[in-house]
Amino acid sequence: MKKIALISGITGQDGAYLAEFLLKKNYIVHGIKRRSSSVNNYRIDDIYEKFYENSKNPSFYLHYGDVTDSLNISELVNKIGPDEIYNLAAQSHVKVSFETPEYTANADGLGVLRFLESIRRYKKKKIKFYQASTSEMFGGSKPPQSETTVFAPKSPYGAAKLYGHWITKIYRESYNIFACSGILFNHESPLRGETFVTKKVVRAAVKYSLDKKEILQIGNLNATRDWGHAKDYVKNMWMMLQKKNADDYVIATNTSYSVKKFIELTYKYLGFNIKWTGKGLNEKGIDLKSGKIIVKVNSKYFRPNEVDNLRGNSNKAKNSLKWKPKINFKHLVKEMIKYELELQTKKNR
Ligand code: NAP
Ligand code: GDD
Numbered sequence: 416m417k418k419i420a421l422i423s424g425i426t427g428q429d430g431a432y433l434a435e436f437l438l439k440k441n442y443i444v445h446g447i448k449r450r451s452s453s454v455n456n457y458r459i460d461d462i463y464e465k466f467y468e469n470s471k472n473p474s475f476y477l478h479y480g481d482v483t484d485s486l487n488i489s490e491l492v493n494k495i496g497p498d499e500i501y502n503l504a505a506q507s508h509v510k511v512s513f514e515t516p517e518y519t520a521n522a523d524g525l526g527v528l529r530f531l532e533s534i535r536r537y538k539k540k541k542i543k544f545y546q547a548s549t550s551e552m553f554g555g556s557k558p559p560q561s562e563t564t565v566f567a568p569k570s571p572y573g574a575a576k577l578y579g580h581w582i583t584k585i586y587r588e589s590y591n592i593f594a595c596s597g598i599l600f601n602h603e604s605p606l607r608g609e610t611f612v613t614k615k616v617v618r619a620a621v622k623y624s625l626d627k628k629e630i631l632q633i634g635n636l637n638a639t640r641d642w643g644h645a646k647d648y649v650k651n652m653w654m655m656l657q658k659k660n661a662d663d664y665v666i667a668t669n670t671s672y673s674v675k676k677f678i679e680l681t682y683k684y685l686g687f688n689i690k691w692t693g694k695g696l697n698e699k700g701i702d703l704k705s706g707k708i709i710v711k712v713n714s715k716y717f718r719p720n721e722v723d724n725l726r727g728n729s730n731k732a733k734n735s736l737k738w739k740p741k742i743n744f745k746h747l748v749k750e751m752i753k754y755e756l757e758l759q760t761k762k763n764r
Contacts, residue, residue: 423503447478499542
């Protein structure tokens with residue numbers, strides 16, 4: 416019998432990588448997608464074609480749904496009867512969560528509860544549950560952050576996710592549900608959403624390499640992040656659900672870089688060296704060769720409150736799950752550049 420997985424957030428970065436990973440492992444995969452006025456399936460188009468449209472025995476199915484709709488979630492859980500649920504759906508942008516705090520709380524906090532309640536009421540089999548928790552929950556706590564670090568969120572997103580994290584633990588302990596959270600540090604890929612900093616930098620740098628005009632408008636240059644590759648992180652999601660006992664794990668690379676360093680490296684790989692001038696909101700990055708301004712700080716991209724430093728200690732996952740990231744930071748940056756170069760060159764043809 417093939418295992419059945421249900422993934423919320425299937426159209427997102429992690430949803431696409433996880434679906435591909437599970438399909439290769441011979442799972443039947445059901446994905447929940449939101450209705451939108453324009454189609455946004457581009458990350459899963461290939462697998463939909465291969466495992467649904469062109470397959471004699473389809474193993475990939477899509478369902479309309481929304482984690483803010485409890486009837487819809489419980490109906491899907493009852494109808495599909497999955498062995499494993501991966502809850503990846505979220506309003507995942509930290510800055511946007513300051514603008515849509517109530518919606519973020521509903522989707523990222525209560526959305527988790529809706530799945531757990533549906534699982535608790537489902538009596539035909541034991542369903543395993545994975546929750547995508549986040550290093551944003553650590554907020555102001557100093558690095559390196561591990562499973563024992565105090566949570567101190569600094570955004571509506573971090574607070575909503577912390578509710579999701581705790582309610583997952585509470586349902587595990589109260590109802591003996593196999594429910595666990597991966598405390599995921601930042602992870603990127605060519606499929607990263609375009610308003611997250613890594614993708615935004617790579618896009619602007621590639622554009623500059625082609626048109627010699629593009630200026631990257633950026634916010635806080637000094638924050639540091641622990642950036643891994645999404646492929647490594649979705650594999651870990653699956654590994655956590657294959658363990659005998661449910662538990663929570665920090666998933667990180669244990670190294671961090673500043674936003675400024677990410678920018679310097681990206682432009683360097685494209686053949687441009689940056690000289691920085693000015694301070695604070697007047698800081699600028701100049702292309703050493705041409706003397707042109709290529710990076711400008713813009714107050715629009717600052718947050719009302721910032722998480723300054725994130726660097727995870729994922730020794731627990733290393734020892735207990737035998738997991739460690741395979742793709743290093745430099746490879747990640749190069750892969751993102753290569754993908755973007757191909758895309759923009761094609762567009763310009
Ligand atoms: P993403 O690319 O932003 O994808 C989020 C997904 O959730 C999208 O498919 C989105 O649908 C869907 N979604 C949003 N609101 C929804 C709702 N109300 N109902 C149903 N679906 C909804 O995020 P990601 O990078 O793949 O991250 C996956 C999960 O891991 C998220 O929960 C995120 O908070 C968490 N996480 C991510 C990172 C990271 O660095 N990537 C780190 C820690 C935790 P649309 O495509 O329609 O928008
Ligand atoms: N997005 C963005 N845009 N961030 C900028 C910019 C900009 O123009 N300029 C500077 N930054 C800084 C942010 O202030 C932050 O310190 C850092 O770059 C990373 O920002 P994001 O890429 O938006 O990621 P994030 O760390 O806020 O959140 C991501 O990681 C979390 C895990 O720590 C998201 O994927 C969350 O969903 C995830 O939980």
